[in-house]
Amino acid sequence: MSLVTERESLTFARFHRLRRTPALRRLVRETRLDPAMLVLPVFVDARVDDPSPIAALPGHARVPIRKVGDLAARAADAGIGAVLLFGLPDATDELAIVADVCLCEYTSHGHCGVLREDGAIDNDRTLEILADAARVYAGAGADVVAPSDMMDGRVAAIRSALDSSSHEDTAILAYAAKYASSLYGPFRDAADCAPAFGDRKAYQLDPPNRREALAELAADVAEGADALMVKPAGPYLDVIAAARARFDLPIAAYQVSGEYSALHAAAQRGWLDLRRAALESLTAIARAGAGIVVTYFALEAAEWLRQR
Numbered sequence: 068m069s070l071v072t073e074r075e076s077l078t079f080a081r082f083h084r085l086r087r088t089p090a091l092r093r094l095v096r097e098t099r100l101d102p103a104m105l106v107l108p109v110f111v112d113a114r115v116d117d118p119s120p121i122a123a124l125p126g127h128a129r130v131p132i133r134k135v136g137d138l139a140a141r142a143a144d145a146g147i148g149a150v151l152l153f154g155l156p157d158a159t160d161e162l163a164i165v166a167d168v169c170l171c172e173y174t175s176h177g178h179c180g181v182l183r184e185d186g187a188i189d190n191d192r193t194l195e196i197l198a199d200a201a202r203v204y205a206g207a208g209a210d211v212v213a214p215s216d217m218m219d220g221r222v223a224a225i226r227s228a229l230d231s232s233s234h235e236d237t238a239i240l241a242y243a244a245k246y247a248s249s250l251y252g253p254f255r256d257a258a259d260c261a262p263a264f265g266d267r268k269a270y271q272l273d274p275p276n277r278r279e280a281l282a283e284l285a286a287d288v289a290e291g292a293d294a295l296m297v298k299p300a301g302p303y304l305d306v307i308a309a310a311r312a313r314f315d316l317p318i319a320a321y322q323v324s325g326e327y328s329a330l331h332a333a334a335q336r337g338w339l340d341l342r343r344a345a346l347e348s349l350t351a352i353a354r355a356g357a358g359i360v361v362t363y364f365a366l367e368a369a370e371w372l373r374q375r
């Protein structure tokens with residue numbers, strides 16, 4: 068048998084051909100991260116005079132109000148798309164400002180809404196307060212308000228409060244599918260919002276449920292959300308993909324504090340390469356369908372992407 072005939076008889080595909088060199092791999096890459104799609108969470112703290120490091124979120128600090136502008140300028144220089152502020156927004160600049168709207172940072176019990184006497188969340192009474200908060204943030208210069216409380220009906224309540232106070236141009240990024248996840252621990256230290264008792268399972272999504280998440284997303288679309296968020300990101304890629312397939316609005320995903328801290332902790336022990344693991348995790352979130360990624364890696368990732 069001749070060599071040619073032997074070759075012709077091979078019927079398998081040679082995928083290695085396009086993986087052979089960095090240039091070929093770059094050429095056929097299906098998902099590209101861009102700093103402009105990254106959102107940097109910022110913890111604003113009116114009680115501190117200097118940045119106060121957050122142990123469980125390496126590289127992050129609670130930032131005094133007067134320093135928020137500096138951090139936002141750094142983020143803008145890095146090409147990051149937006150900052151997500153927890154706490155009162157300060158001056159607006161080149162960067163999009165997203166303001167988190169929730170009550171847990173401000174309630175003594177740390178739950179995301181006001182409580183009834185029996186300790187259950189009073190959903191409807193919470194709506195008015197959320198709507199007021201959203202109006203204040205819009206008035207302070209937020210381009211986008213992002214309700215993270217998971218109260219039923221809050222997008223409609225916030226939309227109508229914004230529209231009736233001349234903030235019709237303020238967009239709503241709804242944390243539409245926010246799960247009662249085990250991965251929020253470091254954030255709760257950072258934002259001082261761990262519930263003093265109980266948990267959030269009565270109002271956040273149950274981790275095993277995907278269809279219910281899609282129903283939540285559909286409700287927020289119907290109530291007037293401009294963009295939708297899935298949170299956490301990494302363990303919920305199927306929800307991100309389903310959201311991307313079903314809805315035409317921008318889909319955001321929040322890579323939460325536990326996802327970030329876990330990679331850092333492993334890297335500190337020499338078990339992972341932080342840069343590769345972080346970029347892989349962000350790429351996976353983008354590949355699943357998120358066009359906006361909120362991540363504590365935003366500043367570093369922007370730098371890494373520039374170096375590539």
Ligand SMILES: [Zn+2]
Pocket residue numbers: 169170171172178179215216
């Ligand atoms: Zn909350």
